[in-house]
Amino acid sequence: MRLYGTEITSRLMLGTAQYPSPAVLAESFRRSGAGIATISVRREAGGDRAGAGFWNLVRDLGVALLPNTAGCHSVREAVTTAQMARELFDTPWIKLEVIGHADTLQPDPFGLVEAARILTDEGFNVFPYTTEDVVLADRLLQAGCEVLMPWGAPIGTGLGLTNIYGLRTLRAQFPDLPMVVDAGLGLPSQAAMAMEMGYDAVLLNTAVAKAGDPAAMAEGFARAVEAGRLAHEADPMEPRDMAAPSTPVIGRAFLS
Amino acid sequence: MLAPFCEGEAAEEPVVRLGQQAAGWWERQGVSVTRRGTVVVTLNRDRRELDRFARRTEGHTRLDAAALAALEPDLAGRFDQALHVTDEAHLDPRAALRHLRARLEGDGVSFVAEPGRGDGLTFDCRGLAARDAFPDLRGVKGEMAVLRAPDINLSRPVRLLHPRFPLYVVPRADGHFMLGATQIESDDRRRRVRSVLELLSAAYALHPVFGEAELVEIGADARPAFPDNLPRLIRRGETIHVNGLFRHGFLLAPALARMAVDMACDRGKPEFYHADHG
Numbered sequence A: 001m002r003l004y005g006t007e008i009t010s011r012l013m014l015g016t017a018q019y020p021s022p023a024v025l026a027e028s029f030r031r032s033g034a035g036i037a038t039i040s041v042r043r044e045a046g047g048d049r050a051g052a053g054f055w056n057l058v059r060d061l062g063v064a065l066l067p068n069t070a071g072c073h074s075v076r077e078a079v080t081t082a083q084m085a086r087e088l089f090d091t092p093w094i095k096l097e098v099i100g101h102a103d104t105l106q107p108d109p110f111g112l113v114e115a116a117r118i119l120t121d122e123g124f125n126v127f128p129y130t131t132e133d134v135v136l137a138d139r140l141l142q143a144g145c146e147v148l149m150p151w152g153a154p155i156g157t158g159l160g161l162t163n164i165y166g167l168r169t170l171r172a173q174f175p176d177l178p179m180v181v182d183a184g185l186g187l188p189s190q191a192a193m194a195m196e197m198g199y200d201a202v203l204l205n206t207a208v209a210k211a212g213d214p215a216a217m218a219e220g221f222a223r224a225v226e227a228g229r230l231a232h233e234a235d236p237m238e239p240r241d242m243a244a245p246s247t248p249v250i251g252r253a254f255l256s
Numbered sequence B: 001m002l003a004p005f006c007e008g009e010a011a012e013e014p015v016v017r018l019g020q021q022a023a024g025w026w027e028r029q030g031v032s033v034t035r036r037g038t039v040v041v042t043l044n045r046d047r048r049e050l051d052r053f054a055r056r057t058e059g060h061t062r063l064d065a066a067a068l069a070a071l072e073p074d075l076a077g078r079f080d081q082a083l084h085v086t087d088e089a090h091l092d093p094r095a096a097l098r099h100l101r102a103r104l105e106g107d108g109v110s111f112v113a114e115p116g117r118g119d120g121l122t123f124d125c126r127g128l129a130a131r132d133a134f135p136d137l138r139g140v141k142g143e144m145a146v147l148r149a150p151d152i153n154l155s156r157p158v159r160l161l162h163p164r165f166p167l168y169v170v171p172r173a174d175g176h177f178m179l180g181a182t183q184i185e186s187d188d189r190r191r192r193v194r195s196v197l198e199l200l201s202a203a204y205a206l207h208p209v210f211g212e213a214e215l216v217e218i219g220a221d222a223r224p225a226f227p228d229n230l231p232r233l234i235r236r237g238e239t240i241h242v243n244g245l246f247r248h249g250f251l252l253a254p255a256l257a258r259m260a261v262d263m264a265c266d267r268g269k270p271e272f273y274h275a276d277h278g
Helices: A022-032 A052-059 A075-089 A109-121 A134-142 A164-173 A188-196 A214-233 B013-019 B022-028 B044-056 B065-071 B093-106 B127-132 B193-206 B208-212 B249-264
Strands: A012-015 A036-040 A064-068 A093-096 A125-130 A180-182 A201-204 B038-042 B060-064 B081-085 B122-124 B138-148 B158-161 B167-171 B176-180 B214-225 B232-236 B239-243
Touching (some): A012 A214, A052 B138, A064 A075, A188 A201, A188 A214, B013 B249, B022 B249, B044 B081, B060 B065, B138 B193, B167 B193, B193 B208, B193 B214
Parallel strands (some): A012 A201, B038 B158
Antiparallel strands (some): B038 B081, B060 B081, B138 B214, B158 B167, B232 B239
């Protein structure tokens, strides 16, 4: 899987917030083999490098870092946070979140497109956290995004893929675009389903960090992602209404 | 708060086990400790959080609305279910330290504020200030507020579980309540509006009477923590470093002090002994 020209071997991405400890976080990454770690900049930054202690531990994970603009509710906030992230982590990658609704943490589609355009013009590689809306997706591509991150469900809910029709439509509309289902997953089966639908990767945080055994859950997700990807590549059968027995039926009145 | 069972929701097993010794130890030092347990509640829409918390912790009994009202009358009608973590306690940390200091001074111990070290063995308990010695020691920011709310009476700490803004309220003397605490991966010590808003909003959700409370104090500091969020005892020459108590200072200090003494007296390697790779 290539994201902005970088080859990423694992199709599982994990957030780094809310774990019981950095040691548990590291063990979760080790057992899952996740290839990308997202990291929140805004609140931890404290105006300078006050979050450096934690960030250094995340750097030690040895995976690609994808800083995010979590908690930003305006274009200006998101752009400023992205600029700070680039300086702190020396990467043009930014997972762009512009929140438009405080309760559902739903993206602000208008602010998202505007911020994506500004950041792309400044040389960022933007990973926009978006909905499954195909029109919005098109606008984000026009703004310069080369990867999309549609939500499965609102952040932290664990509801899974709440709009399967919308996600199928989005995948079908842009078949060659790297797309990552981001947020709302609660169980590995939901990640497998996203992968079976042809999504390139999944990103999650709360489902692992808040599990009773985060490292075990991380491994569970990793296996599900692998299973879902294998199933997608194996070209699954089409469902049908009529039963098709896999054993011979000759000699029985199967057409009666 | 001396809340080993509640802390067990996210903390490692030693915190729960060793933390259970804390209340008794502080009492034996003559510190005023209130043993009335902890009440745990959620807002209606987060009801599943209470089930999750109950699954992952021990030492609690379930309360219905009537039982909660009997336990904490001022919470009557606000929550239809709760947990009572019976064997937890609370104290006033500043009063406890004042008491310890006075007692030690009475025993002839002198306190000096100037930097430097004496002869013989040194116990280095500087917390985050010892980061010069331990690069993997990090700060985890915590912010708290103290309110004076004479119109509400709570006799024990109350925890409000919330996916975004968890809160505990600890009753203090004279109608005062301590609200805590944020937990942010940062060693920034500034008091942020957002954090205070979150704490106060959660308190208001717990009981609207907090909306009329007097804001007495806002505090912020950084907790010293190692990557596993467990404390460490490390010996370097004539110095024994005791550090990384994270958010469990009053809960684990008694056990850590005992282990530090064992280490000083060469009585084997204590549980939190950490081989020095520095």
